[in-house]
Amino acid sequence: MTFNLYFGPFHPALKEPINFTFEVEGEQIVNVKPALGYNHRGLEKLLETKTWLQSGFVAEHICGICSGSHNGCCYQGVERVFGIEPPKRGLYIRTLVWELERIHSHLLWLGVMLHEAGFDTLFMYTWRDRELTLDLFEEMSGRRVVYSMNTVGGVRRDVTDSFLQKLKKYCDYLEERTKFYKKLVLEDSTILARFQNVGVLSKNDAISLSAVGPVARASGAKRDVRYEEPYAVYDESPYQIVLGEEGDALAKTIVRIDEMKVSLDILRWIADNIPSGDYRIKFSPMTKAPENEAISRIEAPRGELFYYFKSEGGTTPSRVKVRTPTFANVLPVVKMLEGQYIADIPVIVASIDPCIACCERITIIDKGKEGVKMITADQLRSYAKKWYEEKYKVERGRK
Amino acid sequence: MFCSLKCWSLKRSLWAFHVNTGGCNGCDIEILDAFTPRYDVERFGIRLVGTPRHADVLVVTGPVNSKTAQRLLTVYDQTPDPKFVVAVGTCAATGGIFKGAYNIVGGVDNLVPVHAYVIGCPARPESIIDAIAALIGKIEKGDVKI
Numbered sequence: 001m002t003f004n005l006y007f008g009p010f011h012p013a014l015k016e017p018i019n020f021t022f023e024v025e026g027e028q029i030v031n032v033k034p035a036l037g038y039n040h041r042g043l044e045k046l047l048e049t050k051t052w053l054q055s056g057f058v059a060e061h062i063c064g065i066c067s068g069s070h071n072g073c074c075y076q077g078v079e080r081v082f083g084i085e086p087p088k089r090g091l092y093i094r095t096l097v098w099e100l101e102r103i104h105s106h107l108l109w110l111g112v113m114l115h116e117a118g119f120d121t122l123f124m125y126t127w128r129d130r131e132l133t134l135d136l137f138e139e140m141s142g143r144r145v146v147y148s149m150n151t152v153g154g155v156r157r158d159v160t161d162s163f164l165q166k167l168k169k170y171c172d173y174l175e176e177r178t179k180f181y182k183k184l185v186l187e188d189s190t191i192l193a194r195f196q197n198v199g200v201l202s203k204n205d206a207i208s209l210s211a212v213g214p215v216a217r218a219s220g221a222k223r224d225v226r227y228e229e230p231y232a233v234y235d236e237s238p239y240q241i242v243l244g245e246e247g248d249a250l251a252k253t254i255v256r257i258d259e260m261k262v263s264l265d266i267l268r269w270i271a272d273n274i275p276s277g278d279y280r281i282k283f284s285p286m287t288k289a290p291e292n293e294a295i296s297r298i299e300a301p302r303g304e305l306f307y308y309f310k311s312e313g314g315t316t317p318s319r320v321k322v323r324t325p326t327f328a329n330v331l332p333v334v335k336m337l338e339g340q341y342i343a344d345i346p347v348i349v350a351s352i353d354p355c356i357a358c359c360e361r362i363t364i365i366d367k368g369k370e371g372v373k374m375i376t377a378d379q380l381r382s383y384a385k386k387w388y389e390e391k392y393k394v395e396r397g398r399k
Numbered sequence: 400m401f402c403s404l405k406c407w408s409l410k411r412s413l414w415a416f417h418v419n420t421g422g423c424n425g426c427d428i429e430i431l432d433a434f435t436p437r438y439d440v441e442r443f444g445i446r447l448v449g450t451p452r453h454a455d456v457l458v459v460t461g462p463v464n465s466k467t468a469q470r471l472l473t474v475y476d477q478t479p480d481p482k483f484v485v486a487v488g489t490c491a492a493t494g495g496i497f498k499g500a501y502n503i504v505g506g507v508d509n510l511v512p513v514h515a516y517v518i519g520c521p522a523r524p525e526s527i528i529d530a531i532a533a534l535i536g537k538i539e540k541g542d543v544k545i
Contacts, residue, residue, distance in 0.1 A: 038466055039421050042500040049499065061496050064425025064521060108428065127435035145425045145521045 020349075027341045027387075032334045047320040052078050053152055053285045055317065059307075060146055062322065065108065067146045068101040069300035070322075075150045076231065077296030077307040081289050081317075082152070087278045090154030091232045096167075096270050097140075097149045098232075098298070099263040103174065104133040105301035106256045109350075110181065113253060116346040117194045118385055122184070129177050132170055139163055154280025164271040171264045171271075178264070182257045185250070193388065195250035199336040199348035202247060211332040212325050213303020215352050218255045219247035225299040232298075237266045249351040286315055300325055302352075326352070343384035409455060409481065409538055412444040413531065416454035416478070420471050420507070422461020425521030426488035430458060433524040440528055443535075451477040456534070457511075462490040462497045463504040475511045483514040483543065485530055492516045514543055 023031040043062055047055050059074035060067040072094050079086065086094075111126035134144045141147035141157060149155050185191055201211065206219035216223040220243055226234045227241045242258040244251035289311040296307045303325030310319040329352045336348050419427055433440050434447060448454050451474045463471060475482075486507045489495040494505045507513055514537070517530040537543045 038470075039419075039464070040466060040502050041421055041462065041464055041497050042502040043497075046497065046500040058496060061423040061425070064423040065428060067423075067425065124436055127432070128437065131432075131435075131437050144523065145429060146423075 022337070022342075022345070024342060027343070029337050029340055029342065029345075032337045034330050034334060044320050044322060048317055051285060051315050052081075052287065052289060052317070053283065055320070056150060056152075057148060059322075060148060062324065064145055065105055066101060066300045066302065066305070068097045068149060069298060069305055071148060072098060072150045073296050073298045073300070073305050073307050075152050076298065077294050077309045078152050080294035080296060081292045081309050081311050082287070083290075083292075084153050084281065084283070086154040087281060088233075088275050089158075089277050089279045092270055092274045093155045093159055093279060094150055095232045095234065095237070096159070096267065097147070097155075099266045099270075100133060100136060102263045102301045103260050103267075104130055104137075106260050107133065109256060109301075110253070113249075113347070113350045114191070116350045117191065119191065122181075126181070129174065132173070136163075136167060136170060139166070151280060152283040154278070156280070158279050159274075164274070167267060167271050171268050175261065175264055178257055178260050182254065185253050185257065192250065194344075194347060195253060196248060197246075198249045198344050199340060199351050200246065200248045201332055201336050205335055206247065206332065209331045209335060210328055211303075212328045213299070213301075214252055214255045214259065215303065215329050215332055217242060218244035218251040220245050223304070225297050225304050229297065233270075238269050239266060249347050252351045288313060288315055289317075302326055303328060341387070343387040346384065406538055406541065410535055413455050413483075413535065414446055414448045414453055415456040415458045415485075416448055416451045416474070417458045417460070418451075418471060418474055420459060420461045420467040420491070421464040421503075422488065422490055423521075426460040426491070429521050429524050430460065430487060430527060433527050438524045438528060440531065443528075443531070445531060451475075452479065454478050455481070456483045456485055456531075458485050458487055459491050459507045459511075459513075460487045462494045463507060463510060464502045465504060466502075468504050468510060471507070471510055483534060484511055485515045485517065485534065486513045487517045487527060487530075488522050489518055489520045492518060495520060 021033040021035070022029050043058065047058055050058050055078065056071045056074045060071035062070050107126045107130040111123040111130070114120075114126070115123040137147050138144050140159060140163060141149050149157065185195075201215065201219045203220045205211075206216045206221045206223075211219070211221065212223055222228075222241060222243065224241050225231070226239055230239075240262055242255050242262060244255045291311060291313045293308070293310045296309075298305050304323075305325060306321075306323040308319070308321035309317050312318040333349060333352045336351075337345065340348060417427070417430055431447075432438060451457065455478075457475065457478060459471070475484075484507065486492050490497060491507045492513075494503055497503050498505070504510070515530045515534045517526050519526055534543075
């Protein structure tokens with residue numbers, strides 16, 4: 001007999017609402033049905049009513065965590081519609097924003113992932129380190145989370161030399177911290193027990209289900225826009241693709257920690273090699289676009305971000321299409337969950353770095369008894385802890 | 400006398416449940432930030448709980464969209480009295496940048512009564528703490544109906 005287990009849509013942590021229905025048999029998941037749309041705001045339609053210059057300010061509110069990526073990707077598309085090439089210094093600052101954002105996002109994710117596994121101390125550690133990144137953003141743009149740094153034809157603010165010096169110091173500090181986190185994840189037996197061989201996605205599945213970002217790279221698939229089609233200044237930068245092999249939750253963690261190191265290298269390189277000169281070119285707000293269409297792809301912290309613009313010669317776009325990385329990763333997460341245990345749901349769902357999805361309100365419906373049982377994420381977490389304790393007790397007894 | 404006992408018991412232990420009604424995550428991570436080492440609102444007795452049934456305060460972020468409107472009302476009904484609503488961010492107050500989109504109902508106060516607004520896009524952790532402190536002040540003075 002199978003049960004239906006409802007997952008979501010509301011939760012107290014940080015992510016947007018999503019709803020999963022799990023068909024479970026005993027402890028194992030047989031089937032998963034995701035339901036999206038709790039966060040639908042009609043943004044593509046809203047973007048059609050905004051002028052080319054306004055569009056980026058709306059686009060960065062698609063997601064507050066990767067706001068710099070949305071903002072930059074949107075304006076990169078607008079520039080391609082107009083045929084504008086931003087000055088070199090502007091592109092360097094843009095890359096700086098993107099890489100700094102990747103570090104902030106991965107630190108945030110690492111904390112949440114360890115929190116889901118019941119390791120709250122490390123959650124506090126990573127979020128303390130993340131504050132330093134937000135301080136840099138605040139100094140650079142005046143805002144901590146949604147920074148509006150990009151504009152059509154460059155960036156809105158210049159960076160100072162003293163800021164670049166600070167950036168270098170920050171890189172040195174964070175390099176040590178990433179080493180510490182990697183050592184901890186690889187050596188702590190509790191983390192290994194919770195992450196190893198959990199939520200495995202094979203390389204073939206990753207490719208056939210179009211997984212993107214660190215989820216695909218942890219399975220060994222070479223999916224990275226910075227690698228496939230270098231944009232901005234990535235072709236000159238010391239960028240290296242980071243690949244995993246196993247495709248489990250541990251590989252996804254290691255890939256993200258290693259990516260932070262690559263980002264730190266790129267940041268140091270930018271601090272040393274940033275050219276002087278203009279950081280933006282003038283763009284009048286009411287400029288009419290030529291009849292044209294353009295696509296823009298960048299590698300956001302969670303994977304490939306895609307924007308499509310169609311212009312019919314007005315001051316506003318006539319069609320905008322956005323494809324975000326989490327949406328591409330919903331099908332792979334369904335595949336990862338099949339055949340796994342209920343206790344592993346929080347870790348597997350968190351392992352794709354969902355911009356949606358968290359596990360707050362869970363309803364267990366027992367079809368046979370027609371009874372409804374509600375459990376919260378906290379209860380699920382403590383249930384998972386107990387379940388693992390029991391499991392290891394039995395195994396130890398056998399030995 | 401009973402009322403003053405309730406006020407006294409609420410002052411130091413406001414438990415909050417966070418509802419995202421369709422926001423961009425900006426305010427949501429700033430709320431979570433307020434619970435991490437630099438701001439640490441747990442020293443005031445405020446903590447996030449996993450279900451509205453344990454909560455005194457509903458912290459609502461994001462503009463209300465047509466799919467979450469009914470669910471917000473359900474969560475509000477599930478919260479036991481006395482309950483307070485704090486709208487965090489410009490979107491939760493007015494609809495913000497999303498105003499005019501076809502799926503947006505508007506600010507949170509269209510659906511449920513709001514006791515404190517935090518303006519900002521996204522609201523800073525300091526201003527969120529300030530709003531909660533203002534709410535506690537209101538409870539102390541007896542400005543809000545319990």
